[in-house]
Amino acid sequence: MSETRIHTTDAQPRATTQETQTTSDSTETVCPECSGSLVTDEVHGETVCQECGLVVEESEVDRGPEWRAFDAQEKDEKSRVGAPTTTLMHDKGLSTNIGWQDKDAYGNSLNASQRQKMQRLRTWNERFRTRDSKERNLKQALGEIERMGSALGLSESVRETASVIYRRALGEDLLPGRSIEGVASAAIYAAARQAGTPRSIDTVVPVSRIDAMEFKRTYRYVVRELGLEIEPADPESYVARFASELGLSEEAERRAHELLETGKEQLVHIGKNPVGLAAAAVYAAPLLTNEEITQSEVSEAADISEVTIRNRYQELLDADGEER
Numbered sequence: 001m002s003e004t005r006i007h008t009t010d011a012q013p014r015a016t017t018q019e020t021q022t023t024s025d026s027t028e029t030v031c032p033e034c035s036g037s038l039v040t041d042e043v044h045g046e047t048v049c050q051e052c053g054l055v056v057e058e059s060e061v062d063r064g065p066e067w068r069a070f071d072a073q074e075k076d077e078k079s080r081v082g083a084p085t086t087t088l089m090h091d092k093g094l095s096t097n098i099g100w101q102d103k104d105a106y107g108n109s110l111n112a113s114q115r116q117k118m119q120r121l122r123t124w125n126e127r128f129r130t131r132d133s134k135e136r137n138l139k140q141a142l143g144e145i146e147r148m149g150s151a152l153g154l155s156e157s158v159r160e161t162a163s164v165i166y167r168r169a170l171g172e173d174l175l176p177g178r179s180i181e182g183v184a185s186a187a188i189y190a191a192a193r194q195a196g197t198p199r200s201i202d203t204v205v206p207v208s209r210i211d212a213m214e215f216k217r218t219y220r221y222v223v224r225e226l227g228l229e230i231e232p233a234d235p236e237s238y239v240a241r242f243a244s245e246l247g248l249s250e251e252a253e254r255r256a257h258e259l260l261e262t263g264k265e266q267l268v269h270i271g272k273n274p275v276g277l278a279a280a281a282v283y284a285a286p287l288l289t290n291e292e293i294t295q296s297e298v299s300e301a302a303d304i305s306e307v308t309i310r311n312r313y314q315e316l317l318d319a320d321g322e323e324r
């Protein structure tokens with residue numbers, strides 16, 4: 001019997017605690033008088049009911065800055081937070097940077113001894129930012145990814161994805177025996193395909209500082225070892241870029257997408273270079289909409305041979321039932 005009483009006594013406070021928590025949670029969002037919705041008045045530090053005006057809580061702590069700003073420029077000047085962290089920097093942007101201006105906080109120039117002292121501090125700060133070979137490797141590789149991403153017109157999110165892929169390759173010791181430029185190029189190529197904004201190999205190789213054979217070999221190795229899931233490139237993902245470079249109309253671009261959709265339904269795309277199919281669609285569509293375009297113009301924009309364009313062009317027209 002005593003065990004039963006102890007069990008009953010222990011259960012009672014638990015039920016009471018749960019009821020109290022439920023009651024407190026409900027009072028945070030609902031007025032206790034009229035069940036109206038509550039709003040927070042940050043200026044006066046109060047929580048007030050919108051319906052009856054009851055002050056539910058007062059003297060709240062202001063979590064904002066202690067200074068005031070009257071426009072966006074003044075707010076940026078007074079803000080004391082740093083830039084957000086980013087994977088595009090080897091230390092994710094969390095390290096300290098020492099300015100090179102040799103001036104103090106008031107804008108006055110430093111004397112000779114102070115300049116020497118600041119130069120020594122910059123030297124040691126740079127050494128501490130890259131303390132081992134892996135950090136130096138990562139710093140160089142991320143610089144390459146930033147350069148290639150800019151040259152290829154890739155967005156910042158794609159470059160961040162490429163930096164994550166490279167960090168994984170570095171963490172799993174895939175770098176020995178391979179160049180930094182090769183793995184960085186493979187990372188940016190894989191990231192672009194994952195994001196649905198692929199670039200052709202012929203476009204990536206010229207900005208990668210390595211030859212096509214090394215690039216292909218390194219890319220296959222990185223994808224296999226990291227287990228990256230990359231779907232085959234969709235020919236339609238190239239159409240918008242080619243159409244923009246050639247200055248095609250919206251009607252021609254829409255017709256190019258329709259040709260590729262019909263071609264995929266007829267399985268024309270299997271075993272074909274997606275860049276070649278996209279170039280052929282971009283060449284065929286303006287002709288079907290009575291616009292002037294030449295194979296040499298499309299070949300230069302897509303970096304694909306005119307022979308490939310002619311072959312894929314006829315296959316797409318046959319699949320679509322068009323005669324030309």
